[in-house]
Amino acid sequence: MMTTFAPSALSGYLIVSGLLLAIGFIGFFVRRNLIVMFLCTELMFQGAAIAFVAVGRYYFDYSGQVMVIFILTVAAAEAALALALVVLLHRQNNTLDADAFGELQE
Amino acid sequence: MLSLLSSLTAMPAVPTSEVLHPANLSWAGFILWMPLVSLVLCGLCAACKVKSKAPATITVICLGTSFLLTLVLWNGYTQPETILLFDWLQIHWDGGSFVANFALYVDSLTLLWMLFVTGLGTLIAVYASEYMEHDVGKGYTRFFAGVSVFLFAMTCLVMGDNLLMLYLGWEGVGFASYWLIGYFYQKPSAVAAAKKAFIVNRIGDVGLALAIYLIWSTFGTVQYDEITTVLQSEAYDASFGGWTVHAIPYLLMLAAFGKSAQLPLYVWLPDAMEGPTPVSALIHAATMVTAGVYLIIRTYPLFMLDDYALPTVAWVGGLTALLAATIAMAQYDIKRIMAYSTISQLGYMFLGLGVVTSYGAAYHVFTHAFFKAVLFLTCGAIMHGFAGQLDLRRLSGLRKMKGWKIVSYTMLVGCLCLAGFPFTSGYFSKDAILAEAFVTQGPGFEVLGWLAIFTAGLTAYYTFRVWFRVCAGPVHFEPGDELHGEDTSSFHPHAPRFAINFVLIVIALGALLAALPYFVPNETENLHGGWVAEMVHDSPARDGVPGVIVDGGQAEAHGTINYEIGHGDILGIDPHKAMYYISAIVGFIGIGFALFFHLYCRSAADKLRGKLLASRATRWLPTAMEHKWYVDEIYIATIRSPLWILGKIFSLFDRYFIDGALVNGIAGLPRVLARWFAPLHNGAIQSYAISMIGGAVLITLLMLFMPEIVEFLQSLSEQNASTEQVVATLGGGK
Amino acid sequence: MDLFLPYIACVTLALTMYAALRPSPLSMQVTMVAIGVAASGWLIGIVTGSLSAFNEVSHGIFFIIFSLCAVAAAIRMVTHERPIYCALYFVLIVVSTAGLLLMLEAEFMAFALIIVYAGAILITYMFVLMLANQAENPEEPYSQAIYDRIPREPAAAVAIGFLLLCLLTGTVTGGASSLPPEGDGTSQWYVLEKLSHQFETNVLEIAPDFAWPPISEDGHVIQFGSSGPYIVSGDGTVLELDEAMLPTNTQMVGWSLVNDFPVTIELAGVILLMAMFGAAVLARRAIELTEKEKRKVILGHDSEEVGDDR
The missing domain is CATH 1.20.5 (Single alpha-helices involved in coiled-coils or other helix-helix interfaces)
Structure with a gap:
């Protein structure tokens, strides 16, 4: 379909993307459970995906959607490895608390 | 170097004056360089850890060469010369310049000083080669290096042609004195004495540095001949220079008081006896302490610029003489007595300078060098032989002991000169000073003269107290502190051998012969006083030579002189003639007291002391004198x-x-x-x-x-x- | 005043987030979520102006529904104290996002998102959560661990998040006028040209007697006129093309992927390979637990010394 966008519609999509980004951001900082932290990063990915696709659709450029495919790929890879590491950490300290792994300090 | 060789080869058998003058005298620089060469060679000996008496030999040879060159210089002397060795400081800028070259100014005053400095230096180095033999391999080289440094600096001081070279020498002798007093550096008292000497001298050095600066800023130059030129120029008048010309003499005076151990700054000299005896003899009797007198004589015209400069010098000198004599009367250590005697005699020299007889002061310097050196050296021989014993209560009758006769009789010669026995050298030189105190009219000079006469009596007393106690009377001796574990009862005194005896005899002869120059006829008209007067006349200090007419015109040309010269008398008689008799009488009285208390009836001395201590009114006198007036x-x-x-x-x-x-x-x-x-x-x-x-x-x-x-x-x-x-x-x- | 309206909405959202993050009873949290959703709706409304910007009313409604659903699920996910519920809310977010993508005519992306995220990644998260999430106190098996109940520094996080949101809002509102001109849909038709067999089939379906191939001008067969795209056949016939002929989103994405980003595909494949290797290596490490440690793990406390055998 050769339907075109209005700029304000694009703004709407971008605001939604920004909202998801900001909320995921807040969640990443606030939650202490490691797994929920990673879920919030995935939330940020969602926001980014919406932004990519919206702007790509605005310019009828499909690179946006291609970017989303790659985001998906990377998110999957990262999730796999992150969860493997979380499992190992849990085995070591028997907790999922992010504050229990605070050795990276002065 | 080439010029020296050519001049040596060209020297015929005729009087050298025709060859050396007006040829260049740059070989005279070797008088200065020989002690430096000796220092370098002694340093090499130290680096190679030489264990023989080689440093002594080196030093004696180098100093002897200096002495011979001085003799040659004296022989060929006709008029003041400046010998430029090398350009040193040449700072020029718009509107001014500061020039101080390494140059030698040779006039007769310089030669007078250099003769006894190098002569006594050589002889005392010979004496020290035997005296210091206990320390061969341990500090021997260090000692002779110190002596070389000292003689280099003293030569620099005396022969320099500008005040900066004098300052260089001044500081150099101060350093050498510190180094040599602290020779026995393991003893804390020696280290403390060295520091005291250096620090007290420093107070005087401040005066000298400030004076040199003021002289440069007032006269534009620091060279002696140029200063004289400025003073004699037509443009000079009473308002020249403002406050600086009045301050200069006092600053110079402060420097001289420090170096020559006068009233406020004399405290270092008695403690300097911690050094080895040759050091005391050379530095603290004959040469270094006369540097102050030399300074004042060199800058004599500057002292005429202020009304009260010379009277201040006179009063300080006179009071120092009296104070030191009273302290010497109550000491028991013979080296200390000699040290206070040095301070007292230096006071006489300053008194002489103050009453405007630079001739008298210079003559006294000359004679004092000899007889004080011989006195110190005999004390040293006694110390050397009796393992450090110097207390006159524990030694007696040395002249009757085998091998000690030379020591005793040379000491007698020295004591006679010091006491001013008639017809010894000390008699004539002291008379010149005492007489002038009555001749020159100045603030309180008559009182000062009588004080000086009284001090002469005290001098005779304490000098012969030493001789009668130590060398006369029954034979008795105890070893001193440096016995090093030997049994006291089996101690045998160690009589001096050839080197010490030889030097003692030579210097004692010199002391006796130093009376002769008095009788040498003067070539310059109206001059009297003999050879020394001739030597001093040819220098800026000629105003202090008797017979020089200073009339009103010349006085005004030289600045303000407010006291008349040459018109006083004593008890109605001409002072010079009267003084011959007065000083002789006073000397005999002193010797008489010493004879009674210390030879015929020694217990009377202890009884007198006991009576003085018992009575409350007089108790303070002996205690204060023994404790050096608590200065x-x-x-x-x-x-x-x-x-x-x-x-x-x-x-x-x-x-x-x-x-x-x-x-x-x-x-x-x-x-x-x-x-x-x-x-x-x-x-x-x-x-x-x-x-x-x-x-x-x-x-x-x-x-x-x-x-x-x-x-x-x-x-x-x-x-x-x-x-x-x-x-x-x-x-x-x- | 109009300038600050979006920022006021942001402030409201931030405050509600902060309130929702504090440990509070369920009703309070639900209220806060509702207010938050309302604030975000307000923000979106300010920014988009009117729904007529969207193509049709239905699209506008769907946009509002999907976006508010996403935001509500996001807020609830962030503030919920039980991690399993967080994961489930995340699934809702993914579905809402897929809906938004559908509205953007990116159906391939929408379903790919659902398949990969909700179908694969979230399942993995669920597995790990169930493995690792344990009750703190055996007496109360439904209570959550302390680190789930109490958040860390909500104030700082909300502040930074608020700043970020303001930044984005400001960019979007301020920059909407400075966007480059929107594109036209010509690039889609040019892809159709390249798919010659499909193109031909579609054209011949509509107009069976079209003389294939059409004439190309400037290297392109499809021309654009006032009424849309058309092709000109060799004998002068002009055929107007229908929008139904356009390649599907999947075809477009595939075309763009292979044509423009071949190397990136390879790299993505490598990344996945590495992830697989990494996961295998990480999970391989076997930890030998002593009896004592095993008991400690199972029972949750240190065991007695008696009976300790190695």
């Missing part, structure tokens, strides 16, 4: 203690305020700052993430809104500018 204690209380307390206060200030508050405080700032920021490193990943993202967001906001921010700031500054304009217009329109 050292007064200095400690008034000068050293306040400085000590001030030093402690400053150290506390430094520790708590500067170190504590400033340095550590500033050093602590990074620590405090770090503590503020340390919680950022808490190991929680999320807090790191907050910092990162927060920073990134803020930066992005800043970049996005940068144009608006810049506009806002500009509008603010425009507002400020407009406010200033408003205020300015308001203020201007008032």
Whole structure:
């Protein structure tokens, strides 16, 4: 379909993307459970995906959607490895608390 | 070097004066360089750890060469010469210059001084080669290096042609004195004495440095001949220079008092007896302490510029002489007695300078060098032989002991000269000074003259007290502190051998023969006083030579001289003639007292002392005299203690305020700052993430809104500018 | 005043988030979520102006529904104290996002998102959550661990999040006028040209007697006129093309992927390979637990010394 966008519609999509980004951001900082932290990063990915696709659709450029495919790929890879590491950490300290792994300090 | 060789080869058998003058005298520089060569070679010996008497040989040869060259120079002398060795300081700028070259100024005064400095230096080096033999391999080389340094510096002082070379020599002799007094550096008393000598000398050196600066700024030069030229020029009048010409003599005087151990600054000389005896003989009797006298004689015209400069010198000298004589009367250590005697005789020399007889002072310097050297050297021989025993209560009858006769009789010669026995050298030189005190009219000079006569009596008493106690009477001796574990009862005194005896005899002969120059007829008309007067006449100090007519015109040409010269008398008789008899009588009285108390009836001395101590009215006299009038204690209380307390206060200030508050405080700032920021490193990943993202967001906001921010700031500054304009217009329109 | 309206909405959202993050009873949390959703709806409304910007009313409604659903699920996910519920809310977010993508005519992406995220990644998260999430106190098996109940520094996080949101809002509202001109849909038709067999089939379906191939001008067969795209055949016939002929989103994405980003595909494959290797290596490490440690793990406390055998 050769339907075109209005700029304000694009703004709407971008605001939604920004909202998801900001909320995921807040969640990443606030939650202490490691797994929920990673879920919030995935939330940020969602926001980014919406932004990519919206702007790509605005310019009828499909690179946006291609970017989303790659985001998906990377998110999957990262999730796999992150969860493997979380499992190992849990085995070591028997907790999922992010504050229990605070050795990276002065 | 080539010129020296050519002049040597060209020297025929005829009197050398025709060859050397007007040829260049640059070979005279070797008088200065030979002690330096000796120093370098002694340094090499020290580096090679030589264990023989080689350093002594080197030093004697080099100093002997200096003496021979001096003799040659004296032989060919006709008029004052300047010998340029090399350009030293040549600083020129628009409107001024400071020129001080390494040059030798040879006039007869220089030669007079150099003769006895190099001569006695050589002889005492020979004496020391045997005296210091206990220390071969341990400090022998260091001693002779010190002696070489000393002679180099003294030569520099005496032969320099400008005040800067004199200052160089001044400091050099001060350093050499410190080095040699502290020769026995393992003894804390020696180290303390060396420091005391150096520090007290330093007080005088301040005066000298300031004086040299003032001279340069007033006269534009520091060279002696140019200063004389300025003084004699037509443009000179009484208002020349303002306050500086009145300050210069006092500063020079301060320097001379420090170096020559006069009243406020004499305290270092008795303690300097901690050094080895040859050092005491050479430096603290014959040569270094005369540097002050030399300074004043060299700058004599400058002392005429202020009315009260020379009287001050005279009074200080006279009081020093009296004080030192009273202290010497109550000491028991014979070297200390000789030290106080040196101070007293130096007081005489300054008295002579003050009453405007530079001839008398110079002659006394000359004779004193010989007889004081011989006295010190005999004390040294006694110390050497009796393992360090110097207490006159524990030695007696030395002249009857085998091998000690030479020592005893040379000591007798020295004592006779010191006491002013008729027809010895000391008699004539002291008379010149005492007589002039009555001849010259000045503030209180008559009183000073009688005080000096009284002091002469005291001098005779304490000198013969020493001789009668030590060398006469029944034979008795005890070994001293340096016995090193031998049994006291089996101690045998160690009689002096060839080197010491030879030197003692030579110097004693010199002391006796030093009377002869008095009788040499004068070539210059109207001059009397013999050879010494001739030597002094050819120098800037000629005003102090008897017979020189100083009339009103010449006096005005030289500045203000407010006291008449040459018109006083004593008890109605001409002072010079009267003094022959007065000083002889006073000397005999003194010797008579010494004979009674210390030879015929020795117990009478102890009884007298006991009676004085018992009575409350007179108790203070012997105790004060024995304790040197408590001068050292007064200095400690008034000068050293306040400085000590001030030093402690400053150290506390430094520790708590500067170190504590400033340095550590500033050093602590990074620590405090770090503590503020340390919680950022808490190991929680999320807090790191907050910092990162927060920073990134803020930066992005800043970049996005940068144009608006810049506009806002500009509008603010425009507002400020407009406010200033408003205020300015308001203020201007008032 | 109009300038600050979006920021006021942001502030409201931030405050509600902060309130929702504090440990509070369920009703309070639900209220806060509702207010938050309302605030975000307000923000979106301010920014988009009117729904007529969207193509049709239905699209506008769907946009509102999907976006508010996403935001509500996001807020609830962030503030919920039980991690399993967080994961489930995340699934809802993924579905809402897929809906938004559908509205953007990116159906391939929408379903790919659902398949990969909700179908694969979230399942993995669920597995790990069930493995690792344990009750703190055996007496109360439904209570959550302390680190789930109490958040860390909500104030700082909300502040930074608020700043971020303001930044984005400001960019979007301020920059909407400075966007480059929107594109036209010509690039889609040019892809159709390249798919010659499909193109031909579609054209011949509509107009069986079209003389294939059409004439190309400037290298392109499809021309654009006032009424849309058309092709000109060799004998002068002009055929107007229908929008139904356009390649599907999947075809477009595939075309763009292979044509423009071949290397990136390879790299993505490598990344996945590495992830697989990494996961295998990480999970391989077997930890030998002593009896004592095993008991400690199972029972949750240290065991007695008696009976300790190695």
